[in-house]
Amino acid sequence: MLRDRTRTALGAAAALALVTSAASAPVPKNLPRGVSEVLYEIVVPPGAEPTPEKVALGDKLFNEKRLSANDQVACATCHDPAKGFVDHKPLAEGIAAPAQRTQRNSPTVLNAMFNAAQFWDGRAPTLEEQAKLPILNPIEMGQKSPDDVVAKLRGISEYRSAFQQVFGHDLTYDDVAAAIAAFERTQYAGDAPFDRFVAGDEKAIDESAKRGWGLFNGKGRCNACHAFSTVSPLFSDQKFHNIGIAAHKTDFIDLARKATAIVRSGDLKQIDELAIQSNLSELGRFLVTKNSNDIGAFKTPGLRNVAVTSPYMHDGSLATLWDVMDHYNKGGVPNPNLDGGMQRLGLTEAEIDDMVSFMASLTSAKLGEFGKQEMARQQARKNVRPERDTAVATGKKGDLGDLAPTPDRAKPAAFGVLVRKGTSYD
C-alpha cells in the first residue's frame, strides 16, 4: 500500500514535470516562414492538434533508452535532437553495434511529419508505424515484441501514470507510437536565410547562394526531384528514385529475383528486417512495391538543414555536399534502373561551390551556428573528392547512354541504352 502510494506520488510528480516541460513547446499559432500552412493542416488537422501533455510524453519517450532491450539505445541515439536529429554516422548503430551495423543512414526527424511515407524506402505510411519498427528491430533497439515493450513501460511508474493521464487507459504499444509521433509533429523546419530571401530580403543570402539557386533550377536540374514551391516548401517530390548510389557493387537484377521470391508484401516487420539487416537493402523501394521501376530507388529527402545532416544518401556513403555534387555532376552511377532524370551536368568547380552555398542557406535559424561549424568542417576537406570525375561529368569519357553534354549523334541507337545483352534486344 505504501509502495503503491509512493508510486502514485512519483507518477503525479512525473506527470506534472511533463506538463511543465510541455509548456515550452506549445502547438504553434504562427508557423515560421518556410513551413506551409496548407501542409500543416493536412498533417495536423484543425481540432486534432496533439495536446502539450502528449507531445511532452513523446519527447520523453524519444529520449528514453529503456525503450531498448539493453537500456542503451533511444530513438535519440540515432536521431540526436542536438545534432539535427541525426547521428553523423554513415550507417545507424543500435544494440548490435559495433559487431553489426544497420544498412541505412539515419534520416533526420526534422520535417519528417511532412513525408508522404517514412523510412528511406517509404515502408511505413505514418510516423506512428515508423516509430514502432526500430524498437522491435533485432539490431536497433532489440525488443522481442510489443507486449515486452508494454510490460516494461508499465513497470515504470512515471510512464504508467503519464500514459494514463494522456490516453485515459493502461498504456498500449499504439499509445507509445502515438506519443512519439505527436512529438515528431512539432519538429517542423523553416526560418532559414533562404526563406527570408524568398519573402523579399535580397540580402538574406549571399551572391554565391543566389547563383546556386539559379543553378539548382537550371543547369543542375535539382528541382526536377527536390521540388520547391511556396505551398510545398520541402525540396522533395516525395517520390523514389534510383540515382545510382551503391550501384557499382550491386547486381540489382539478381537481388530483385531473390526478393521477388521471398518478400511478403504488406508484412512491414519482414520488410523492415530485410531493409535493415540484409543485402537486399540496396533494392530500396522495390522491397515495398515489387515494382521494377523501384529497384535501387530511395526517397528524395527534403533539403532543409542538409548542412547539418551529413553524411549523405541512404547508405551514408557520401561524406560532404561536395561529394554529393560530384555524384550528380557525373550523372550518378550507370545501372539498368537509373532514373531517367539522371544526366551528366558538366558543372564547373565554381558552380559546385555556388550550389553548396545555396544548400547551406536552407539551415533553420535555431541550427544556424551548428550549420556554420558543419560547413566549415566540410569545407576543410573540400579537396578530398573521391566521387569527382570531371572527364565523365563533362562528357569526355564514359558511356552513360545519355546525351548530355556531348553525345555522339552518329550513334543514336545507343542513346539511353545501357544494356542489350541478356534482354529481349540481345
Add this chain to the structure above:
Amino acid sequence: MLRDRTRTALGAAAALALVTSAASAPVPKNLPRGVSEVLYEIVVPPGAEPTPEKVALGDKLFNEKRLSANDQVACATCHDPAKGFVDHKPLAEGIAAPAQRTQRNSPTVLNAMFNAAQFWDGRAPTLEEQAKLPILNPIEMGQKSPDDVVAKLRGISEYRSAFQQVFGHDLTYDDVAAAIAAFERTQYAGDAPFDRFVAGDEKAIDESAKRGWGLFNGKGRCNACHAFSTVSPLFSDQKFHNIGIAAHKTDFIDLARKATAIVRSGDLKQIDELAIQSNLSELGRFLVTKNSNDIGAFKTPGLRNVAVTSPYMHDGSLATLWDVMDHYNKGGVPNPNLDGGMQRLGLTEAEIDDMVSFMASLTSAKLGEFGKQEMARQQARKNVRPERDTAVATGKKGDLGDLAPTPDRAKPAAFGVLVRKGTSYD
C-alpha cells in the same frame, strides 16, 4: 430436368469453345522484343501462368455487355481491342452517357499488366482490383453490388459451367476479376520498329525518328519521366506527376482542403466514385495518398502504341501528339504543384515533328496499319494547334518561375517561385 440437361450441354459447348479459342492465345514461350523477361517474370511468376481456359474466360468477360446493369456496356466498350484498347473519346462513357460522362480518359490495356498501379491515379494496386471497380461504378457499368454481378452471371449457364471448370467452384466476384486480369496479362506490347532499331537494325526507323529519339533523351527531357531501358522498356517511371493539365481551371488548394475532409483513405469504392464522378477528380493521385505533392498528379503512362491511343492526358484534353508536344514545349500550365521537372523546352517546329516521328515508331507491328492511319489523321490537323504558344515556349513571354530558356538573372528570388500571396512568405 430437361432444362438442366440443356443448360449443361450448352455449358459444355461453351466451355469447349472457350478452350478452342484459348488455343490461339497461349502463354508465350518467346516474348517479342521490347517486352522485358525480367518484368514478365515479376508479373507472371513461373509456375503461376494463367491457364488458356482462364485467359479465354477473361477475354469473353472483357467483351461481355451483360456485365453492366443495362446490358449495354462491356469493358471493351471503353477499351476496344480493335482500337488499341481505348475508345478514342476524350472522356470515357458508360451507362449514364451521354447525360453524364466520366471525368477520365480511357487508358489502354496494352502493357497495363506492367503498371505499378492501375487507373490514372493508381488507386487500384492490381489488375484484379482495377477490374472490379468500373463494373460497380454508377455511371460506368452500374451494377449495384458484387452480389448482383455474381447472381446475374450464375444465371447464365455458359458462365456457370465455365467458371466451374476454370476455378473448380461456384463463381465469385473475385473469380470474375481474376479471369479478366488473366486475359489482360496476355496483352503485352512490344515488337515495334523502335525495338528493331535498338536491337541493331539501323533502317528500322527513319532519320526523323532517330533525331526525335535524341531529342527525347536530351533537349526534350522526356526520358526524365518516360524512362526507357532495355530491362524496363515501358517508357514510364511508374510515378505520378503534376504537369499542369487542367490546371488553369482548377483551384487545387481549395479542392485539396475539401478532399482532405471527406476522403476515407483506403476506401477504394469511395475514391473511385470521387475520381470518376466528382470535380475532385482533378486532384489525381492526391485522392489516394493525401500527399500534397500528389495534388493534380497523374500516372506517367507508357508510350508504346501512343500513336493509336488518342486523345491524350487523363482528361483526354489534347487531341494529337502535336498538342502534347506544344503543352510540354511551353513547360505545362503553371500551378503551385507543377512538377519540378516541367520547364520550357524551346523546341522548334521541326524538332516537334521529329519527336512525333519517334513516338510513332513505338507502334507494335500488329497495330502497324492502324498506327499509320492514325498518324495520317493527326497529321491532317497538324495546323490546328490550340496549345501552341511559341512566345512562352521560347521564353519571350510568361512568368513560369523557371529558368529555361531565358531567365532574368537579375531577379533570382523569383526562380521557381510562382506564388507568394497566401503562403508563409506573404
